[in-house]
Amino acid sequence: MTTTLVTGANKGLGLETTRRLIAAGHTVYAGIRDLASGGAAREFGAIPVQLDVTDQDSVDKAIAALPELDVLINNAAIVGTSWGLDDLDVEAMRMAFETNVFGIVRVTQAALPLLRRSSNPVIVNVASGLGFPRALLDPDDDSFNGYMVPYASSKAAVITLTVQYAKNLPRMRINASDPGYTATDLNQHSGHQSVTEGTDATVALALLGPDGPTGEFHSRRGHITY
Template identity: 45%
Template sequence: MNATTTALVTGANKGLGHETVRRLGELGWQVFLGARDADRGKQAAAELVEQGLNVEFVQLDVTSITSIAAAVDTIGDRATHLDVLINNAGISGGFADPDQTQAADLRPVFETNVFAPVQLTHAFLPLLRAADQPRIVMVSSGMGSLAITSDPNRLESTLPNLPYTSSKSALNMITSQYARALPNIQINAVDPGYTATDFNGNAGHQTLTEGTDVIVGFATIGPDGPTGGYFDRHGPIPW
């Protein structure tokens, strides 16, 4: 049995990622705080270490295969396994009207929100498979739900957008496919909800704790927990 529970959270120097690292660290886990910006990442990790948490900074540009490979080596040197991979890093790409959006506007968003989780998952499979109960949490959004964005009673239906919404829909399908192909790893997509972060100019009505409830919840599920699902903090949500 693996004694220490380990986790990697990407895009974790602030916002939902940082709060997730803090909460998992408070459980006594060994948590790797992944961030592209070394200065901000080191500072964020240092603040949590000062609180007595077992947190380590890992430099990680999720759009760089070289950076991902280096992160695998770094974590592999520090731990024999990885229990939980949380693909949290994401960008919005802005919210231009669809009729003003070109294909080039989608590419950087898909690089970070779609291609990066695939590359990260692939790269960390050996360390995940070395864990007793590996889990992957894909941080998606209600804006990736066809049902929710088509519901006139939901806020998500009032925000027409091509890059971000389609990238999260793609991530949802990737989650579903992975879950079927990798039955020994619990893989779920989660919607944090409208949380006050820099991502939305702190306009969200949820606190960081509320926003990370579903992320932490699925990072900590037991072996009898679900896989291949799509959830928010209240339960399953429609694809």
């Protein structure tokens, strides 16, 4: 049995990832900041665990509650408060990075001892095309019209973080996924993709075997070359 932890699993992409991995036979621990909002994850058969990626004590307790761990899905993220330059300040940057980047480091570092015991350890970091300069500069890409600095910068950091973790941990399969423009609370459900489409890459990467790729960035259409 494969044991998986999904952060930010109470709704949107995290909840759909949880549902799909349970359907694939995983035992899924649903990391949820407020357990009162974990009803949907419970209905799918997940085991809710209180987890706030911005709180080290919460992270440590959540990881300590796991009997084992094979797959870590770092999904929790926020858009933040800044949508342009007029409202941009250091605090807006710090807020986005606290959840989207530092949160991944907190959870991953705490989870490494368990992952190292797995015969097939996998980490998937949910990034975004908004963190990929080529997409940001392509008028035909959905990401071109995204101007927010904190969110895009934090997702660029997630992609680089993924590559560096993969290089440092060659026995693990560590990759980043791009959900694409998916209808979630983060964009007021304006995205043209369903959450199922938006989790295609994450789920595929979560199901990788020991011979799968590592250090890569994938969308639902496959490998995105750097």
